[in-house]
Amino acid sequence: MSAATPLWDPAQYLRHAGHRTRPFTDLLTRVPQLAGDPPRIADLGCGAxxxxxxxxxxxxxxxxxxxxxSPEMLGKARADHEGGRLRFAHADVRTWAPDGPHDLIISNATLQWVPGHVERFRxxxxxxxxxxxxxxxxxxNFDAPSHVLMRELAASPRWRTRLAGVLRHDDAVLRPEAYLEHLTALGCAVDAWETTYIHLLEGxxxxxxxVKGTGLRPVLTALADDPEARDAFVTEYRTALRTAYPPGPHGTPFPFRRVFAVAVREA
Known part of the structure; x- marks a missing residue:
């Protein structure tokens, strides 16, 4: 089982849609106006x-x-949003290439699933x-407890044979300055930054x-044919998370670091 091919659950992913949308709206505020008339836009890894x-x-x-x-995600996207000038199509970000000039190519929380994604930038x-x-x-946030505990559990004697190579590691993404260097070398003016959000989660x-909607998907996929094992892993992981992220009087604080880049090609 490859970490790049998890099975997705749109309903689970959208349970935290408000928090997950915030970084995208922040990214959009830094995207300049587009010159195309009309503009042509591609969203890589559009999800739901x-x-x-x-x-x-x-x-x-x-x-x-x-x-x-993801057929599941595309089905949800088409049912809820397709129409007019908005459409959805199947493509693998690892191999997708533009079929003509685009005014904006954008991607939200997807490239971490693409090993060596900087090689696609050119x-x-x-x-x-x-x-x-x-x-x-x-x-x-690959060095955050939510990921570290998941990787440690997957590497433990009980699970390491079944889950070897399933999870991504802390080199899944680069630091902002590394993205800036790569994109500047390709002839772009680059704005790169990072932000840590403190989400206050309820329930x-x-x-x-x-994480059942995102980072845990490869594990849930790898153990999908063995519900007993899947539930056992989730139970162990739940116990560790409860210690790492104790609830407060108003909810559970969940720090989440994100990395951003906006690169404008030379006119």
Whole structure:
């Protein structure tokens, strides 16, 4: 089982849609106006399409295509958001290349699933119209307890045979300055930064509920054919998370670092 091919659950992912959308809206505030008439936009790793739809709010005349390789996510996106100038299509971000000039290529919390994703940057930048923009955000929390505890449990004697190579490690994404260097070398003016959000989560075991929609998907996929083993792993992981993220009087604080970059190709 590969960490790059998890099975996705749109309903689980969208349970924390408000918190998950915040970084994308912050990214959009730094994207300059687009020159195309109408603009052409690609959203790589569009998921359930809820943030892709925000692109049509920002650029109402744009032709927007959301790309994803999850049939479950694409089905949800098409059912809830497709229409007018917004459409969704199947594609693998590891091999996708623009089929013509784009004014904006954007990606929200996807590139961490693509090993060596910086090697794809050249094709994407070359697929921009002059003055076009490539923008993305990725989680930068792979050294946070939510990930560290998951990896430690997967590497423990009980699980390491079944889960070897399933999870991503702390080199899944780069630091902002490394992205800045890569993109500047490709002839772009680059704005790169990082932000740590402190999400206040509600409910019982809310951090577990969060990661069930994202980081835990490879484990849940690898153990899908053995519900007893899957539930046993989740129970052990839940216990560790309760210690790492104790609830406070108003909810459970969940720090989450994210890395952003906006690269504008030379006109």
């Amino acid at each position: 399409g809820n943030v892709t739809a925000l692109l049509t709010d920002r650029w109402p005349t744009a032709h927007v295509t959301g790309y994803d390789n 094709d994407w930048i070359e697929g921009l119209a002059p003055g076009g923009t490539f923008a993305f955000q990725v989680p930068g 019982e075991d809310p951090v577990l509920d969060w």
